[in-house]
Amino acid sequence: MISSRPHFTGEYYPRQPAARWTMAPSSMRLHDFLDQARERILAESVAYAATLPVLGGESLEALRDHLPLVLDAIARDLEQPQSRAQSIAKSQGLGPATGAESAAQTHGALRARSGLTIEQLVAEYRVLRSSVLRLWADAAEPDEHVLADTMRFNEAIDQAVAESVAFHAAELERWRAIFLGVLGHDLRGPLNAMLLTAEVLRQEVTGAAAMHAQALLRNGRRLEALLDSLLEYNKSRLGVGMAIDRSRVDVAHLCRQEVRLLHDALPDVAIVFDAKGDTNGDFDGSRVREALANLVFNAAQHSTPAGTPITITLRDRGDAVEVSTENESDPIPPDVLQGLFEPLRRRSAGAGGSRRNLGLGLFIVREIARAHGGDASVAMTGRRVRFTIVLPKAAPAG
Numbered sequence: 001m002i003s004s005r006p007h008f009t010g011e012y013y014p015r016q017p018a019a020r021w022t023m024a025p026s027s028m029r030l031h032d033f034l035d036q037a038r039e040r041i042l043a044e045s046v047a048y049a050a051t052l053p054v055l056g057g058e059s060l061e062a063l064r065d066h067l068p069l070v071l072d073a074i075a076r077d078l079e080q081p082q083s084r085a086q087s088i089a090k091s092q093g094l095g096p097a098t099g100a101e102s103a104a105q106t107h108g109a110l111r112a113r114s115g116l117t118i119e120q121l122v123a124e125y126r127v128l129r130s131s132v133l134r135l136w137a138d139a140a141e142p143d144e145h146v147l148a149d150t151m152r153f154n155e156a157i158d159q160a161v162a163e164s165v166a167f168h169a170a171e172l173e174r175w176r177a178i179f180l181g182v183l184g185h186d187l188r189g190p191l192n193a194m195l196l197t198a199e200v201l202r203q204e205v206t207g208a209a210a211m212h213a214q215a216l217l218r219n220g221r222r223l224e225a226l227l228d229s230l231l232e233y234n235k236s237r238l239g240v241g242m243a244i245d246r247s248r249v250d251v252a253h254l255c256r257q258e259v260r261l262l263h264d265a266l267p268d269v270a271i272v273f274d275a276k277g278d279t280n281g282d283f284d285g286s287r288v289r290e291a292l293a294n295l296v297f298n299a300a301q302h303s304t305p306a307g308t309p310i311t312i313t314l315r316d317r318g319d320a321v322e323v324s325t326e327n328e329s330d331p332i333p334p335d336v337l338q339g340l341f342e343p344l345r346r347r348s349a350g351a352g353g354s355r356r357n358l359g360l361g362l363f364i365v366r367e368i369a370r371a372h373g374g375d376a377s378v379a380m381t382g383r384r385v386r387f388t389i390v391l392p393k394a395a396p397a398g
Contacts, residue, residue, distance in 0.1 A: 030149035031078035108164030112171035244284035277316025281393030
């Protein structure tokens with residue numbers, strides 16, 4: 001339980017004599033106190049913050065610049081009636097969303113843009129809480145409202161911390177995605193030049209030099225595929241989503257073409273292809289082939305023993321086409337199985353597998369399926385693991 005007169009040692013800054021308030025202490029509520037003592041609270045908070053190692057390097061202006069809005073928002077919140085359920089929710093940082101961005105949410109995003117860490121952001125709220133409660137304890141006379149107001153203030157601070165931290169994290173993630181997008185764009189130019197040079201060399205030289213040029217070209221294309229996967233992941237993090245270009249195609253025909261290329265890329269792996277029913281529809285053929293290639297490479301990487309056959313099946317499901325790959329695998333725990341489509345998740349490679357990937361292949365498969373209005377799933381029966389994507393034959397209405 002929170003004491004109605006919190007005690008603070010004052011070791012971080014000297015205690016000041018209580019100010020004279022225009023309202024009698026016995027009738028003063030905390031929201032009135034926050035309005036009347038606003039400037040002193042902010043001054044004490046900044047002075048306290050400057051003594052903390054985590055905030056000591058920040059300027060006084062930076063420490064003060066947005067806290068007044070947060071303090072005002074808390075004061076307005078304390079003026080409103082609140083049920084017990086709302087009280088519990090706020091103490092857990094689960095207060096109701098208002099629709100408009102709150103002062104705490106804005107504060108968290110601004111702090112991320114200015115380079116403050118999560119630790120520094122939380123320290124700001126610790127400073128504000130400490131300063132308010134100490135000054136309130138000096139000014140308020142014990143009455144029936146002090147304990148309730150103190151609890152309300154703590155709940156409001158808890159809610160503000162939760163909102164600020166969430167927006168701070170989201171803003172950092174957004175800037176990481178922007179950085180990766182810029183990096184990917186800048187890398188593509190030199191990579192394209194390298195691939196073009198390697199292709200010219202491959203055509204003009206012979207013998208060992210031609211083999212080296214072919215190796216350079218192969219590895220350059222591998223890097224290009226990794227970069228493409230990274231950029232697709234990045235777009236999804238920015239909320240852009242995957243763009244597809246639908247046209248009337250036969251998925252079975254497209255997959256047969258891709259299987260021929262996969263035979264060349266995986267000469268030691270037996271690939272069995274089986275298609276039944278009407279597989280015509282409006283699809284992005286290039287994306288469908290990309291999804292199939294990712295599924296097959298994933299199966300080849302994790303098949304145990306290495307080189308065991310991979311089965312590809314296509315089935316007509318009426319208004320959709322179902323594409324599946326199946327292969328033998330070591331048992332996969334259920335919790336791991338359901339997370340395989342999440343980005344940057346990688347299983348241990350099989351006996352013949354490679355770790356030269358970003359863990360984005362299955363994530364891209366799911367994004368392709370969802371861009372078509374379908375989805376991806378995985379199931380394990382015994383030692384057989386089956387990945388399936390469902391692709392609606394027509395674009396979703398609207």
